[in-house]
Amino acid sequence: MSETPPSEDSSPDRDADAQRRLVRERYADIAIDDGGTSCCSDTAGSADACCDDSMGTDSERLGYAADDIEAVAKGADLGLGCGNPKAIADLEPGETVLDLGSGAGFDCFLAAREVGEEGQVIGVDMTPEMVGKARENVEKNDATNVEFRLGEIEHLPVADRSVDVVISNCVVNLSPAKAQVFREAFRVLAPGGRLAISDVVLTASLPDAVREDPDSLAACVAGASPIETIERLLDDAGFVDARVAPKDDSAEFISEWDDERDLSEYVVSATIEARKPTSERA
Structure with a gap:
């Protein structure tokens, strides 16, 4: 068995600004191309397998129900995540939800259906x-209870103690300052609020070739941390x-992320849950 290495917030070979720039450029291209670099595209080496109807859509394989996918208008689901945070968030009507790295809004629109008109996303x-x-x-x-803000997840444009639930889908690994991301999530959560990622x-x-590859960083691999x-x-x-609960069945789609090696030998999708105490520590 390979030894799991210690992990710092950012690669020693790449400064934080350069890391953010790599990620921003990749996802700007994806937004412009309507998800053209996702699994089901000509640029993905395993497109034929990924797009086999018998295997389900990208999002179904990540854990979304067909009803969820059909409920959101075309253009929001870019198939970029590694799970379904809504499935573990236990959202209630009237709650305020914050999505870190919200992309084109797919998870936000699903959350909006759960919290209803009295809630906010x-x-x-x-x-x-x-x-x-x-x-x-x-x-x-027609999502009147959803808004999108430009900002970094390490410096959230959100008030203290103002949200009930923080969700995110395969984004925290992209940050060069994960400790700051979690501190910010804690800050904006109301006492008793929860994290569902x-x-x-x-x-x-x-392998060094993967760890040092800029594309692997921006593709949710090289920035992953141990449990x-x-x-x-x-x-x-x-x-x-x-x-933190690994999802063993995620190997099926992670193994298709790279033509040259099976990345499921090194990373796995997981659910990350935590709660802010009702009374904060001194």
Whole structure:
């Protein structure tokens, strides 16, 4: 068994600004291309397998129900995640939800259906092209309780103690400052609020060729952290009842992310859950 390495917030070979620039450029291109670099595209080496109808759509394979996919107007689901955060969020009518790295808005629009007209959903994304696309999708989905804000998840444009639930779908791994992301999530959550994230976690040492590859970083691989690191960062931020649960069935789609190697040997999708105490620690 490979030894799981320690993980710092950012690669020692790449500064934080350069890392953010790589990610921003990749997802700007995706927004412009309507998800053209996702699994089901000519640029993906495993497009034939990915798009086989017998295997379901990209989003169905990530854990979304067909009803969810059909409920959101075309253009919001870019097939870019690694799970379904709504499935673990247990959203209630009237709650305020914050989506970190909201992209074109798919998870926000699904959350909006759960919280109803009395609730609110806020999406934050650092890519202007994605925010613009998401705002266009608000009208397409008649989502009057959804708004999108331009900003970094390490510096959220959201007030203290103003949201009930923080969700995210395969975005925290892209951050060069994960500790700051969790501190910000803790700050904006109301006491008793909860974190419900789908992301990738590191299970074995990455080959140098993958770890140092800019494309692997922006493609949700090279920035993954071990479970122990995520748990420590959550605890340091002040969260309680932290639980990181790998999803073994994610190997099926992660193995298709790279033509040259099986990335499921190194990373796996996981659910990340935690809660802000009803009374904060001194």
